[in-house]
Structures are given as structure tokens and as C-alpha cells.
Amino acid sequence: MGEAPQADAPFGLLAELTHRCPLRCGYCSNPVDLVGRGDELDTARWCAVFDQARALGVLQVHLSGGEPLARKDLPELVAHAAGLGCYVNLVTSGLGLTPERLAALRGVDHVQLSVQDADEAGANLIAGVRAFEPKLRAAEAVRAAGLPLTVNVVLHRLNVDHVDALVALAERMGADRLELANTQYYGWALRNRAALLPTREQVARAGEAVEAARSRSGMEIVYVVADHHEAHPKPCMHGWGARQLTVTPDGDVLPCPAAGVIDGLGVENVRDRPLAEIWHSSPAFTAYRGFDWMREPCRSCARREVDFGGCRCQAFQLTGDAAATDPVCTLSPHRGVVDRILAGAADAPVEHRAVVR
Amino acid sequence: MTAPDAVPRLRRGVKAAYDPTRESHVVLFPEGVLVLNETAAAVVGLCDGRTSVQGIAARLAEEFDGVRADDVAELVDRLVARRVVDVDG
Numbered sequence: 001m002g003e004a005p006q007a008d009a010p011f012g013l014l015a016e017l018t019h020r021c022p023l024r025c026g027y028c029s030n031p032v033d034l035v036g037r038g039d040e041l042d043t044a045r046w047c048a049v050f051d052q053a054r055a056l057g058v059l060q061v062h063l064s065g066g067e068p069l070a071r072k073d074l075p076e077l078v079a080h081a082a083g084l085g086c087y088v089n090l091v092t093s094g095l096g097l098t099p100e101r102l103a104a105l106r107g108v109d110h111v112q113l114s115v116q117d118a119d120e121a122g123a124n125l126i127a128g129v130r131a132f133e134p135k136l137r138a139a140e141a142v143r144a145a146g147l148p149l150t151v152n153v154v155l156h157r158l159n160v161d162h163v164d165a166l167v168a169l170a171e172r173m174g175a176d177r178l179e180l181a182n183t184q185y186y187g188w189a190l191r192n193r194a195a196l197l198p199t200r201e202q203v204a205r206a207g208e209a210v211e212a213a214r215s216r217s218g219m220e221i222v223y224v225v226a227d228h229h230e231a232h233p234k235p236c237m238h239g240w241g242a243r244q245l246t247v248t249p250d251g252d253v254l255p256c257p258a259a260g261v262i263d264g265l266g267v268e269n270v271r272d273r274p275l276a277e278i279w280h281s282s283p284a285f286t287a288y289r290g291f292d293w294m295r296e297p298c299r300s301c302a303r304r305e306v307d308f309g310g311c312r313c314q315a316f317q318l319t320g321d322a323a324a325t326d327p328v329c330t331l332s333p334h335r336g337v338v339d340r341i342l343a344g345a346a347d348a349p350v351e352h353r354a355v356v357r
Numbered sequence: 358m359t360a361p362d363a364v365p366r367l368r369r370g371v372k373a374a375y376d377p378t379r380e381s382h383v384v385l386f387p388e389g390v391l392v393l394n395e396t397a398a399a400v401v402g403l404c405d406g407r408t409s410v411q412g413i414a415a416r417l418a419e420e421f422d423g424v425r426a427d428d429v430a431e432l433v434d435r436l437v438a439r440r441v442v443d444v445d446g
Binding site: 009011012054055056057059060085087089109110112146147148150176177220 | 389
């Protein structure tokens, strides 16, 4: 390996505090091999991770999971991250987010609440539990606390036709922002891909519905496109090891939440090495940083500054080679793989995510 | 463009801060960070819900040379587009 490209400081840390979660969504991007409670980092270790992250340049800490409220020490973790001057974003299912619980989380700057569908039956079906009503109460608690609220909906074949109703629901919940994010196929979502993939017609209608909603709604509406239906790949993570890092419940440090799937990446752990060293010089972070790793058609492509060659994990999952062009790209010699995946989409039951304790 | 008598304020959930790592003023908001140059930091510091665009320009003129209300309005426009700032009036 040549000399590593100089890395800028990261802005964000995605802290996956736990894989435990009361929901069992089949679109979950957590890995199929979930980390159990016994292997989770303890309070002191997470606080040390936040210290190291802040010193490295991290300004935003996304407390996620799984369900971060499953951690009894969440108030301490929030307070520690906030005390360092970080912007603290709580990414939650909302289950268990009572006004009392929220009041104990001093230092949260913003709450991102997941919603599975616009109506109770559909939402509970996807979540695998009765989660709809508690989420409405959680949204109320967030509003009552005066915190900004983002509602996040992962879109797929079963709910992508409900954009208008989802916008209305998010408005009723008092959201400042609505994220409508088409499913990205990693972890459990990859396993359920055929049943989650929307049709081309569904994707086209959803795009139009989002445009119309943007022109009439006061909410900021963020739309993440269905990348398999696109001609060019997503600018995954704005480039490998460029802006954000992920720490898994057991302390692995990843350039993106899905990167654990890439064989031989050389993932390192916060228990073994300081975060700054891992960010700047570990093989996992330097492997695809910058542009030197690229081959054709990316290497000479003007779009490389736009999409950074797409997603390394997707390239690995679909071609077996993490250094290949993301096969979503119509310039990739492997685009046929994606077209065959789209052709294989079908109405089928979605397998729920496993329960981990 | 934002009117000279408009009054900008930071939106709910937006925090202005100083980052010692980057030695820069920054704005933190849901899912985003803006690293500010000296002038932008001064403008953001005056987006207090009381001072108009004209007022901000006048205050900045005490510190910096050649500050025009139009430049301040343009910067406020960009902050509004990034959903960092709201404008009253």
C-alpha cells in the first residue's frame, strides 16, 4: 500500500450504542450478526470514545443503535457528549421515550424518530410489534420539551405509495424535518431485498409526490432516492473515511455502518487503539480514501468528484470486489447484476429482524 | 433577497459554537455542520432575533472595512437556504 492520503478531521460520530431494539423491522441495516448486550462497550469506554472523537474533531454525535434507550446509562452518555460541546442527536424508535425519560436526557439537541408507515396496521406489520401509538406519544413528548424533531421513514415496496399520508402524519406529529429514505440494502434489508424493492412505477410516483409535498409543506423534506433505480450511484458517505465514522456496540470502528461486511478490511477496535490513529492510518480507513484506489471506469470519470465511485460495501456485496465501481452505475461492467436484482423483485413476506438480548 | 429591515434569528435546534480543533466558528444543526469564516461568524453571532440586516451591517462596519448591507443580506439568504436561520419581518 502506498502513502495514505491526508485525512481531514471527521465531523460526525455514529455511536451504535446497542443492537438491542424493541422493533424488528425487516429493512434494518444492522448486520445480520447482531452484537449481544454482554459484548457492548461499558459507560466508561463510550465516554472515552466521545472524548477521543471530540479531540479528533467530531462535532456531532448521533446516538443510535438498535434502540439507544435500551442503554440504562443513556442519560450519562448524553450528558458526557453534550459536555464536550458536541451536538447530540438521539436516533430512536420512540418506544420508551416518555416525558420523564426525555427530561432525564439533558443535553439532547435533536431527536430523530422513526416511523414505519402512515397507518397503524401497516406500521405495526413492518415493525413486528405494536409501535405506532407509542411513537405518537413520543413525538408529543419531544415537542413538549421544545426539541427539534425529525421524522425518519425508510421507504420500500409496502409503504412507498403512502408519501402523501406520511407527510400528513409527520406534520401532525409536529416534525420540523421529514426524511423519506428509500431502503439501502445492507444487513437485514439485504436479506429481504426482493420483498422490499419497489417497482420503477412506484419510485417515479414517490418522487413526484415528494416534489409536490415540498411545494406545499412548511417542513424540510429530505428525500433519499432508491439507488438501484438510478443511473449513477449515491455519493456514499461523501467519500470513504471523509466526514464520519461509526463505532459499533462492541467497539469496532468503521468508515460506514455497513463496512463490517467487507472481507479483509482490517477493522480495528477502540479497545485496542486510539480513535485518531484508527481514523488517520488504519487499513480500514485508508483503503478507499481519496481517489488513488480507483480503477476504470471511475479513475478517469468526471463524476468521481460527485459520487466517489459510489458505495464500497455495495460493490463488495454485488461483485465480490470492494474496489469495483458501484454496480448501480450504468458505466459499471456489472450493472447487469443490479438489473437482474430489480427484475427479481416480488410481492413476498418480509422476514423480521432477529431479537438480540 | 432578504430585506434590509428583516430580522434574522437562528432556527430552533441550531447552535453556534467555536471549534478549537479547527480553530473556527461553526454552526451545528440536525445532520449538519457549517464551518464559518470570520465575517460569517460575526453575522451568525448577530442573528439574535433583535437585530435587522441593516443593523448587522452597521455593527460589522465598526469592525470590518467595506461591509455592505447587500453582502449581509446575501449571506443571510444562504443561511436561510441551509435552514440555519429564519427571518422575521
